[in-house]
Amino acid sequence: MQEALRYASRLGTKLRAVLGHSFMLIIGQYDALKSTDFSGIAGKSVGMVSVQNNQSKERIINSAIPFAVIDAIEKSTAPHRLRKIVLPDCDHAVSAWLRTNPVRAQWVASEVAEFLSMP
Numbered sequence: 001m002q003e004a005l006r007y008a009s010r011l012g013t014k015l016r017a018v019l020g021h022s023f024m025l026i027i028g029q030y031d032a033l034k035s036t037d038f039s040g041i042a043g044k045s046v047g048m049v050s051v052q053n054n055q056s057k058e059r060i061i062n063s064a065i066p067f068a069v070i071d072a073i074e075k076s077t078a079p080h081r082l083r084k085i086v087l088p089d090c091d092h093a094v095s096a097w098l099r100t101n102p103v104r105a106q107w108v109a110s111e112v113a114e115f116l117s118m119p
Helices: 001-018 067-076 096-101 102-116
Strands: 025-026 047-052 058-063 084-087
Touching: 025 067, 025 096, 025 102, 067 084, 084 096, 084 102, 096 102
Parallel strands: 025 084
Antiparallel strands: 047 058
16 A cells, blocks of 8 residues: 555656546556565566466566556546456567457457447
8 A cells, every 4th residue: 555655646646637537457467566576676566577377387477567556546546437457368568469369459449449438
């Protein structure tokens, strides 16, 4: 919680202005990992790290977004204003993941289109 508050206070009025609207967040399953779970410094991103994917195979991923950023967004936003999509077995390279998962990419595109047509 302290990490989320620290990020929210740094972004201040800009964060509050953005969070006053409905928005969509699309991230990979391996993005926004807690850096302390990987012997890192709290509030920092994990960066490049080895993890076991959904098929229990080890792979190197890039977790570029600090956990505290996503945590601050989620805690500062009313649930009805946030549409969050977490892409399975995906790190920060969302566009590459979408290119290699065309069926799921089509679903994500339809979700984005539906979100954009909301009042």
